[in-house]
Amino acid sequence: MEQPDMLWSFQSLSLELEQDESSLPFILAERLQVPPASILQLKIVRRSIDARRKQRILRVYSLEFQLQLSPDQCRRVETLPGVERKAVPAPLRPAAIAAAKQRVVVVGMGPAGLFAALELARCGHQVILIERGRPVEQRVQDVEAFWRGGPLLADSNVQFGEGGAGTFSDGKLTTRIRHPLTQQVLQTLVDCGAPADILIQAKPHVGTDRLRQVLVKLRQQLLKLGVELRYDQRLSGLALRDGRAASVVINQQGELDCDALVLATGHSARDTYQLLSDCGLELEPKPFAMGVRVEHPARQINRIQYGMDGHRNLPAADYALTWNDPHSGRGVYSFCMCPGGQVVLSSSEAGGVVVNGMSDFSRDAFYSNSALVVAVRPEDFYRGSALDGMWFQRHWEQRAYGGDDYRPPAQNLLDFLGRGGGSVAGSCRPGVREADLREFLPDFVYTGLQQALPHFERRMRGFICREAVLVAPETRTSAPLRIVRTDLLHATRCRNLYPAGEGAGYAGGIMSAALDGLKVAQAVHESARF
Numbered sequence: 001m002e003q004p005d006m007l008w009s010f011q012s013l014s015l016e017l018e019q020d021e022s023s024l025p026f027i028l029a030e031r032l033q034v035p036p037a038s039i040l041q042l043k044i045v046r047r048s049i050d051a052r053r054k055q056r057i058l059r060v061y062s063l064e065f066q067l068q069l070s071p072d073q074c075r076r077v078e079t080l081p082g083v084e085r086k087a088v089p090a091p092l093r094p095a096a097i098a099a100a101k102q103r104v105v106v107v108g109m110g111p112a113g114l115f116a117a118l119e120l121a122r123c124g125h126q127v128i129l130i131e132r133g134r135p136v137e138q139r140v141q142d143v144e145a146f147w148r149g150g151p152l153l154a155d156s157n158v159q160f161g162e163g164g165a166g167t168f169s170d171g172k173l174t175t176r177i178r179h180p181l182t183q184q185v186l187q188t189l190v191d192c193g194a195p196a197d198i199l200i201q202a203k204p205h206v207g208t209d210r211l212r213q214v215l216v217k218l219r220q221q222l223l224k225l226g227v228e229l230r231y232d233q234r235l236s237g238l239a240l241r242d243g244r245a246a247s248v249v250i251n252q253q254g255e256l257d258c259d260a261l262v263l264a265t266g267h268s269a270r271d272t273y274q275l276l277s278d279c280g281l282e283l284e285p286k287p288f289a290m291g292v293r294v295e296h297p298a299r300q301i302n303r304i305q306y307g308m309d310g311h312r313n314l315p316a317a318d319y320a321l322t323w324n325d326p327h328s329g330r331g332v333y334s335f336c337m338c339p340g341g342q343v344v345l346s347s348s349e350a351g352g353v354v355v356n357g358m359s360d361f362s363r364d365a366f367y368s369n370s371a372l373v374v375a376v377r378p379e380d381f382y383r384g385s386a387l388d389g390m391w392f393q394r395h396w397e398q399r400a401y402g403g404d405d406y407r408p409p410a411q412n413l414l415d416f417l418g419r420g421g422g423s424v425a426g427s428c429r430p431g432v433r434e435a436d437l438r439e440f441l442p443d444f445v446y447t448g449l450q451q452a453l454p455h456f457e458r459r460m461r462g463f464i465c466r467e468a469v470l471v472a473p474e475t476r477t478s479a480p481l482r483i484v485r486t487d488l489l490h491a492t493r494c495r496n497l498y499p500a501g502e503g504a505g506y507a508g509g510i511m512s513a514a515l516d517g518l519k520v521a522q523a524v525h526e527s528a529r530f
Helices: 021-032 071-078 111-122 136-147 182-191 208-224 270-278 298-306 388-399 443-459 510-527
Strands: 007-016 039-050 058-067 083-086 103-107 126-130 228-230 235-241 244-250 254-257 260-263 283-285 288-297 322-324 331-345 355-359 367-376 409-412 469-474 481-483 497-499
Touching: 007 021, 021 039, 021 058, 058 071, 071 083, 103 111, 111 126, 111 182, 111 208, 111 260, 111 510, 136 208, 136 331, 182 208, 182 510, 208 228, 235 270, 244 260, 260 510, 270 283, 270 388, 288 298, 288 331, 288 355, 288 388, 288 443, 298 331, 298 367, 322 443, 331 443, 355 367, 355 469, 367 443, 367 469, 497 510
Parallel strands: 103 126, 103 260, 126 228, 260 497
Antiparallel strands: 007 058, 007 083, 039 058, 235 244, 244 254, 283 481, 288 367, 288 469, 322 331, 331 355, 331 367, 409 469
């Protein structure tokens, strides 16, 4: 008999909607034409939904398993479509401990900063992790109070605080980046309490509720590794000497010496961008996107995508829409879709309105929402300064502010298209104010959305409906500039300052930011003298 220590894989084994996952071993055995008892250690490695035919929606699985068969039987199985022999993966090697221990200051407790600090601590470096905002427990209370009509706190809000902006999101963990460290990030999150399903889902997500719990356990891991955590610590100055960052100034008074500095401040730390510009670091404008949040009843999106209101074996439906203007080449697309979630007021500056979306892990709220955004190019805003994109965002955020009223402007989708009217009821707290969105969006964004929506309707019949509402503005899709860095990942004009993550212009989302944090940590580690 073949020794059952060789891994096998089978791609694209489908289950009907009503079939239970417990039937997978028997269906696989039938496909392989082997006894079910010969399949050992069956493991789901990927799960996805095939809803291309609404009359027959399938759940599709990739599987790994061992076989206890004769060599002749194994050779026959190996010839079957979808079957492949796999080498047993080598276990992850622990990080090599640095011979030269460095004192590294990491600024920002978003995904990039947290994973950079975690990796550096595992490598034996002395890590001080600072965050301008508060621990997640206090931060959630501050945000909830703001959504009830309370004050906006400059350093404890949807953008700032432990976990970064992703703390108030859908917790998506998808990325187009193929990187060997992806599994390490996912496993770390699972070890900290994230659902184990994120290891196998084609579109993994944690949800804002579960992500907050994960952050507490990740904090405990950092503390066990000796990382010094400092909250309410805003970066306010840099001391640069001979092309290196010698120290950082905190809250305009305290000073921290450092051998290396990791900047993972997120895309909303505009004072940090100004500081870096004033210090002479090389910054460059980059494209981003602006637009609105579109909100539908979740059952409407389910009907469009599944042909039914919902099903116990189906997640809340999502979508991805794109259209390019054939004349300008400008893209219009959906972004950060939140099934069964809510639109959230995400301001971080007094007198400015920003919206975003978030979902709990269950994705079972009444509404689903997504950003609908239009590409913004540097030529749309650039007037000679790398900070011009930041000012452009701020202008439109301030324009949307209602004067001591952070309720964002909203418009019924039919009204936006000049096809009648309807309610602007939705999930956003503390509510919205009905308005003509032409006043609160750049002309090319407003026009781009109007042109794209009929194309989206052709892709998703029923997308344009009386129940749909647009809420504006969505401005913080990504950083409006990039902190230029070398192939060794340090800033071009400061060889021990390492820009990292979404705020530095090198990531977009939780997963890619975490991966960039790990890469930067490894670069810092390699720079140490051995």
